[in-house]
Amino acid sequence: MSTSADGCEGYEEGERPCPLCGAKKIRREFQGREIRYRICSVCGSAWATEMLAFEAHYREYFPEFLQKDNPALEPRYDAVLRRLADLAPSLSLLEIGCGNGQFLDQARRRGWAVCGTELSLAQVEHCRRRGLEVEAGDLKAQGLFSARRFGAIVLIEVLEHLPDPVGMLREAAARALPGGVLYLTTPHWGSLSRRLLGAKWSVLDPEHVVLATVEGLKRALQRGGWRPISLRTRNFNPVELLHSWKGRAGCSEMGQADQMTPAGGRAATKAEATEAFRRKLQGSFVLRAGKDLANVVLRWTTLGDTLVALARRA
Numbered sequence: 001m002s003t004s005a006d007g008c009e010g011y012e013e014g015e016r017p018c019p020l021c022g023a024k025k026i027r028r029e030f031q032g033r034e035i036r037y038r039i040c041s042v043c044g045s046a047w048a049t050e051m052l053a054f055e056a057h058y059r060e061y062f063p064e065f066l067q068k069d070n071p072a073l074e075p076r077y078d079a080v081l082r083r084l085a086d087l088a089p090s091l092s093l094l095e096i097g098c099g100n101g102q103f104l105d106q107a108r109r110r111g112w113a114v115c116g117t118e119l120s121l122a123q124v125e126h127c128r129r130r131g132l133e134v135e136a137g138d139l140k141a142q143g144l145f146s147a148r149r150f151g152a153i154v155l156i157e158v159l160e161h162l163p164d165p166v167g168m169l170r171e172a173a174a175r176a177l178p179g180g181v182l183y184l185t186t187p188h189w190g191s192l193s194r195r196l197l198g199a200k201w202s203v204l205d206p207e208h209v210v211l212a213t214v215e216g217l218k219r220a221l222q223r224g225g226w227r228p229i230s231l232r233t234r235n236f237n238p239v240e241l242l243h244s245w246k247g248r249a250g251c252s253e254m255g256q257a258d259q260m261t262p263a264g265g266r267a268a269t270k271a272e273a274t275e276a277f278r279r280k281l282q283g284s285f286v287l288r289a290g291k292d293l294a295n296v297v298l299r300w301t302t303l304g305d306t307l308v309a310l311a312r313r314a
């Protein structure tokens with residue numbers, strides 16, 4: 001065993017293959033705040049040594065802060081929907097893990113025929129109250145939407161919660177029309193924040209059981225029946241770095257998390273801090289310009305906090 005600067009320890013080959021690329025060689029282990037991760041020697045991605053029983057865990061899940069739509073996400077969702085409309089063979093869309101239905105609702109207002117799946121029963125009810133077609137459960141376990149085909153499939157901040165991400169990508173591909181497209185975001189294990197913060201990175205949460213690198217996500221998409229169109233990174237949250245360096249509590253899930261990922265009350269505080277930062281950004285030209293520049297650099301260097309993938313059914 002040897003320990004490197006970022007807290008990783010040398011480790012022998014392990015029994016479980018990498019859930020993203022399928023390789024059986026584990027380079028090292030990494031101790032997060034609460035759980036240990038194994039790291040793949042081939043694609044460099046990380047996964048938790050102990051996986052949550054994810055269906056049971058999320059069935060009862062619905063913290064209050066997740067019920068409200070986040071208006072700050074609207075411009076980004078619009079940009080995503082415009083891009084998908086250019087690429088997709090039809091304006092029909094399935095979102096896997098649709099949360100409170102904000103993205104679906106916005107897509108519907110932009111002319112898409114939409115439906116979704118969600119594990120949290122309360123979220124499903126919430127979505128149905130807003131008139132959305134949302135089914136409870138998992139694509140494979142419950143065979144949801146198995147007879148339907150969609151022009152676009154969307155997975156926003158979902159992949160990191162799945163013990164078998166490639167299995168889910170295959171299920172998603174089976175529900176895509178020929179030429180159908182996938183839009184996916186997930187935290188980036190190779191990000192500058194993770195490299196600088198190590199075990200203090202706020203994304204290291206027991207609910208985030210698989211954390212991909214660019215290479216890991218690329219291989220997972222290919223194994224799952226998708227041909228990547230673009231794979232890039234974005235977002236960098238200086239608030240989190242500053243707070244960590246000052247020794248204060250981690251403060252943000254990600255600079256602009258697409259959806260507030262489930263992490264209970266702690267995430268609510270993180271989300272509030274990020275929201276405050278976002279408001280500050282909106283009010284300051286210099287800060288905004290700085291952030292735009294940071295995003296350009298991060299996209300170029302692929303060091304951002306979030307991986308963003310577009311892919312077409314293979």
Ligand SMILES: [Zn+2]
Nearest residue numbers: 018021040043
């Ligand atoms: Zn791997």
